[in-house]
Amino acid sequence: MLKTVDYFFMYSLFAIWILLLFNAWLSFAGYSFFQETEEKKIDVVRGITNHPTISILVPAHNEEKVIERSVMAMLKMDYPKSKRELIVINDNSEDNTGAILENIKSRYPFENLKIITTDSITGGRGKANALNTGLQHANGDYIVVYDADNTPEVMSLRYLVYEITNSKEYGAVIGKFRTRNKDTNLLTRFINIETLSFQWMIQGGRWKRFRLCLLPGTNFIVRKDLLEQIGGWDSKAIAEDTELSIRIYMNGYKIAFMPKAVSWEQEPETLRVWFKQRTRWVKGNIYVLSKYLFPLPKCSGSILIDLYYRLLESCLFFFAVISSDIIFILGLLNISKISLPGNFIIIWMLAYILFILEISINLTMEKGEYNLSNFLLVVMMYLTYCQCWIAVCLSGIYSYIKDSIFKREHIWYKTERF
Template sequence: MLKTVDYIFMYSLFSIWILLLFNAWLAFAGHSFFKEIKERKIDIIKGINNYPMVSILVPAHNEEKVIERSILAILKMDYPKDKRQLIVINDNSKDETGIILEEIKSKYPNENIQIITTDARTGGKGKANALNIGLQYATGEYVVVYDADNTPEVMSLRYLVYEIVNSKEYGAVIGKFRTRNKDANILTRFINIETLSFQWMMQGGRWKKFGICLLPGTNFIIRKDLLEKLGGWDTKAIAEDTELSIRVYGNGFKIAFMPRAVSWEQEPETFKVWFKQRTRWVKGNIYVVNKYLFPLPKCSGPILIDLLYMFLESFLFFFAVIFSDAVFILGLFGIAKISLPGNFLVIWMLAYILFILEISINLTMEKGEYNLSNFFLIVIMYLTYCQCWIMVCISGIYSYFKDAIFKREHTWYKTERF
């Protein structure tokens, strides 16, 4: 007769394998999309007949460590100067961010740079609020967003513009981001592997199979008239990018993936900063799921499927991993034994190998990333870095429902820079 531990184990095994197989399928789809992009002929010089006016928004709150490098990289992008407007929102900064921005503006008088400074009354309320303030000053036909730690490559903006002006069904186009400080320590190397895998698997793979991408927080272009029609960014959403994505699809547009548009960003270099940032992501995703799925779904089509996947991944798969780890540990101490027939060590090893395979596929698409050092990190990743996500999910779920019970607004944590 089956025991409770057997049912728990079967639920965990089934959930983990379903997700692993689905992600492996997306990894192969992402690789197929990668080959399509590689073979696709794109002329970003002759392919744009009339350069549209573009407004670039950069929200900046206490960014003195990174803002100069980022703004200079944006100014160096190859795009007609008279067709771009750079709007930097100095969002209630208490450090030298404002001084640095004014120095840059004085050094480049021929550039269309606007610095908008907010105070404690108008600003300091999160990224979405800062972007909405910047949007009021945007004169471009399209709006581009870069985080204050981003250094986009020279041709990055051209690729984004090329893709969106050549397709009326695209409401937005996202680029690819790379880890600038990946060699800082083992944590940033794990993050580098994670971000590359996510982009090729979840952005490239989903785009190939379902025609779906989600806006990242940076390196994307969106139609200004669409953005204004949607009312800008949701100031209550701490994952404002994901929330905006749902509304873009809800208005009949698609979000495309153009991986040739590359921007480099700084990732957390300490576990504490990483933990806070990822907790904010979890809380933000729960907000989006709750807003658009409950009590009844408020969207349809592929984006509804994507929301359901987000819900299943955040809760069912999350608990499956916890139960699986618990059963494994209790089994080692002889406290709980599985009575089901079969060699479950072999099944676990196969799942582990599948995890290594799908991450490896994603890294082969980035020149120089699939090497012996990174392969070793992938091997230990599941037992180390991935397990830390359990604590992140617990923290995010607890924090979200704690705020809901006490009717507090979710606070936006700004990632610390290095």
């Protein structure tokens, strides 16, 4: 007779394998898309015959450590100066961010650099509110968003413009972001592998299979008229990028992936900062799911399917991993063992090998990333870094419920810079 632990084991086994197989399928799709992109000859100098006007928005809150390097990188991007403006929203900063920005403006008086400064009344209420403030001052036909720690490559803006102006069905186009400080410590190396896998598997793979992408928080271009039509960013959303993505699809547009548009960003260098950042992501995704799925679905088509997938992934897979870990520990302590016949160590090993395989496929798409050091990190990753996400998810769920009960307004939590 089957025991309770057997049922939990079968559930966790089924849920984990379904997601692993699906992600492996996406990884191969991402690899196919990568090959297509590499083979496609794109001349972004001759390819853009009519340069549209561009407004670059950079929300900045207490960014004195990184803002000068980021702004200088953006000013150096290859795009006609008469057709672009850089708008930095100095959002209620309490450090030297404002002074650094004014110094840059005085040194480069011929650059179209605007500094919008808010205080505790007009700002300080999160990234979405800061972007909406910047949008009010934007004159461009298209809006480009970078985080304050980003240093985009010289040609990245041209690639974004090239892609969005070559298709009327694209409401936005996303680029690729890389980890600047990947060699700092073990955590940043894990994050580097995670971000590369996410982009080629979730963005590249889904774009190839479903023509579906979601905005990241940085390095993307969106039509200004579309933004104004849908009311800008949702100021209540912590994951403002995901929330905006849904409304873009609801208005009949698509979001494309242009991996040749590259921006480098700084990732958390301590577990404490990483944990706070990822907890915020979890809270933001819960908000999006609750807004568009409950009590009734408020969208349709591929984006609705994607939301249901996210819900199933968040619930089924998350609890499957917890169940699997608990069963494994109970077995080691000889408290409760599985009574099902079969060698489940082999099944677990096969799942582990599949995990290593799909991550390794994603690493092969980045020059210099598929090496022995990163391969050994992938081998370690499931038992270390991935398990930390359990605590992150639990913390995010708890924090979201607590904020909902006490009706707390979202305030800006900026990832600490180094």
